[in-house]
Amino acid sequence: MTQEHDPIILRPMTVPPLSRRERIHAETVREIRGIALRQVDEGGLAALSLNAIAKELGMSGPALYRYFASRDDLLGALHADIYVHLVTAVREGVEASTGRTPAAHLAAYAAAYRGWARQYPRRYLLLFGGRAEDFKDPEEAVSEVHEGMLLLLRLIAQLVGDRPQPKASDALERQLVAWARRRGDPGFSPIVLRLGVLFWTRLHGIVSLELSSVFKDMGLDGGTLLDEEVKRIIEAAGAGR
Amino acid sequence: MTQEHDPIILRPMTVPPLSRRERIHAETVREIRGIALRQVDEGGLAALSLNAIAKELGMSGPALYRYFASRDDLLGALHADIYVHLVTAVREGVEASTGRTPAAHLAAYAAAYRGWARQYPRRYLLLFGGRAEDFKDPEEAVSEVHEGMLLLLRLIAQLVGDRPQPKASDALERQLVAWARRRGDPGFSPIVLRLGVLFWTRLHGIVSLELSSVFKDMGLDGGTLLDEEVKRIIEAAGAGR
DNA sequence: CAGCTTAGTTACACCATATAACCAAGTTGA
DNA sequence: TCAACTTGGTTATATGGTGTAACTAAGCTG
Numbered sequence: 456m457t458q459e460h461d462p463i464i465l466r467p468m469t470v471p472p473l474s475r476r477e478r479i480h481a482e483t484v485r486e487i488r489g490i491a492l493r494q495v496d497e498g499g500l501a502a503l504s505l506n507a508i509a510k511e512l513g514m515s516g517p518a519l520y521r522y523f524a525s526r527d528d529l530l531g532a533l534h535a536d537i538y539v540h541l542v543t544a545v546r547e548g549v550e551a552s553t554g555r556t557p558a559a560h561l562a563a564y565a566a567a568y569r570g571w572a573r574q575y576p577r578r579y580l581l582l583f584g585g586r587a588e589d590f591k592d593p594e595e596a597v598s599e600v601h602e603g604m605l606l607l608l609r610l611i612a613q614l615v616g617d618r619p620q621p622k623a624s625d626a627l628e629r630q631l632v633a634w635a636r637r638r639g640d641p642g643f644s645p646i647v648l649r650l651g652v653l654f655w656t657r658l659h660g661i662v663s664l665e666l667s668s669v670f671k672d673m674g675l676d677g678g679t680l681l682d683e684e685v686k687r688i689i690e691a692a693g694a695g696r
Numbered sequence: 697m698t699q700e701h702d703p704i705i706l707r708p709m710t711v712p713p714l715s716r717r718e719r720i721h722a723e724t725v726r727e728i729r730g731i732a733l734r735q736v737d738e739g740g741l742a743a744l745s746l747n748a749i750a751k752e753l754g755m756s757g758p759a760l761y762r763y764f765a766s767r768d769d770l771l772g773a774l775h776a777d778i779y780v781h782l783v784t785a786v787r788e789g790v791e792a793s794t795g796r797t798p799a800a801h802l803a804a805y806a807a808a809y810r811g812w813a814r815q816y817p818r819r820y821l822l823l824f825g826g827r828a829e830d831f832k833d834p835e836e837a838v839s840e841v842h843e844g845m846l847l848l849l850r851l852i853a854q855l856v857g858d859r860p861q862p863k864a865s866d867a868l869e870r871q872l873v874a875w876a877r878r879r880g881d882p883g884f885s886p887i888v889l890r891l892g893v894l895f896w897t898r899l900h901g902i903v904s905l906e907l908s909s910v911f912k913d914m915g916l917d918g919g920t921l922l923d924e925e926v927k928r929i930i931e932a933a934g935a936g937r
Numbered sequence: 938c939a940g941c942t943t944a945g946t947t948a949c950a951c952c953a954t955a956t957a958a959c960c961a962a963g964t965t966g967a
Numbered sequence: 968t969c970a971a972c973t974t975g976g977t978t979a980t981a982t983g984g985t986g987t988a989a990c991t992a993a994g995c996t997g
Contacts, residue, residue, distance in 0.1 A: 669838075717995075
């Protein structure tokens with residue numbers, strides 16, 4: 456049974472009076488998540504241990520099950536935290552490049568994404584690597600992913616501008632507009648959606664392979680490759696293709 | 697200390713006399729690898745257990761350490777097996793599309809790659825997902841990856857043909873020709889190398905995200921997206937870009 | 938057939954998840 | 968106020984994993 460676990464960050468409004476006990480409880484949950492994150496950073500998924508966390512908090516073993524129903528439950532909460540962290544970092548990276556051209560914004564998005572993944576490789580692998588197939592991300596986590604996608608789409612929309620667009624209407628386009636409609640963001644044109652999802656998968660492909668040390672074995676640099684992809688997306692956007 | 701572990705498959709020549717004991721030993725190793733692979737297929741990396749394997753083989757616990765020095769050692773051997781399996785499947789997929797156009801060959805490569813990953817998602821995640829950062833693939837494993845890359849490069853070379861090529865010589869190109877030279881395959885032109893690595897990372901990006909169930913949450917289909925990327929690479933090859 | 942090597946055994950140390958039974962303290966309401 | 972309930976902790980225990988040590992039986996080798 457998965458327990459409460461609201462996102463730590465935010466919800467500054469809707470402050471329910473928050474009784475004394477609840478405050479302490481929330482604080483402990485925060486500490487647990489922090490230690491868990493550190494474990495993942497240091498040793499990957501394998502190093503995530505409720506027992507070790509409990510010991511570090513000065514309480515012994517099973518006490519932690521008062522806060523998280525299982526290791527997987529904690530893992531889900533961690534996923535949510537990490538998604539938020541990633542998307543926040545990317546957003547800040549883009550905002551820090553403010554005032555420059557749309558192309559520069561896109562490059563900043565890519566650089567921030569890759570930079571974060573290289574800084575926290577275990578976290579990135581946790582999100583997109585390990586994953587047990589049956590494992591279901593909590594709602595807020597997937598919502599955060601969509602948030603990152605929206606940010607990307609806005610950048611690409613700037614890049615595309617409002618040039619005439621080819622009428623394609625293939626299967627991919629149908630899926631994309633269905634997604635946008637379901638999200639309640641009908642404002643993006645098909646070409647923007649198309650380039651957005653292409654860029655995202657390319658970005659992930661590069662970063663993921665780079666972390667797998669496959670690139671190292673080949674003498675390739677992820678940054679160089681990523682520059683190339685950024686260039687190509689910008690060209691495509693410019694050509695409305 | 698990592699033990700012997702030659703690739704099971706092949707080396708039909710160089711048959712060293714292979715004493716009776718050696719044959720039995722090799723057979724047991726084969727069985728172990730098979731069970732390990734099944735464990736991974738069923739429950740992912742977490743389900744890989746020396747103890748369980750031993751029990752299934754009728755021997756008890758520590759006996760397995762006569763065959764593999766540690767769980768990580770077995771994991772390395774498994775990596776090699778899986779790479780071979782993947783590359784073999786892709787090669788067969790391409791060969792089965794023989795006699796058709798270069799574009800169709802490339803599409804077959806992509807379809808075989810993705811098809812294999814979807815058929816054996818846990819194996820794919822094991823190769824490119826889990827990975828402990830310090831974990832080093834055995835030599836034969838990386839060699840097999842390069843083999844798959846070579847196959848791809850040959851297909852793209854057909855696609856490009858021998859049209860005039862732009863003289864770019866940027867950082868990416870330098871890395872690529874250095875890799876090709878180191879591999880002793882100087883036959884590929886820079887544009888082929890460039891499109892090859894781009895296609896590979898894009899392919900991996902799509903497949904990887906598809907397995908992460910992120911696509912499911914967005915209502916996207918990996919096959920559709922992959923078709924789009926195949927089309928774009930073919931266009932780029934046709935334009936020598 | 939003596940001696941070495943191989944492949945197995947049991948016993949153990951240690952760590953992990955997770956449940957059960959219990960208990961102390963805080964919270965709440967009649 | 969104080970009885971009842973809730974919360975957060977405890978210890979004990981079942982189960983299963985990695986990995987080492989010490990030992991033994993059987994096969995191979997000279």
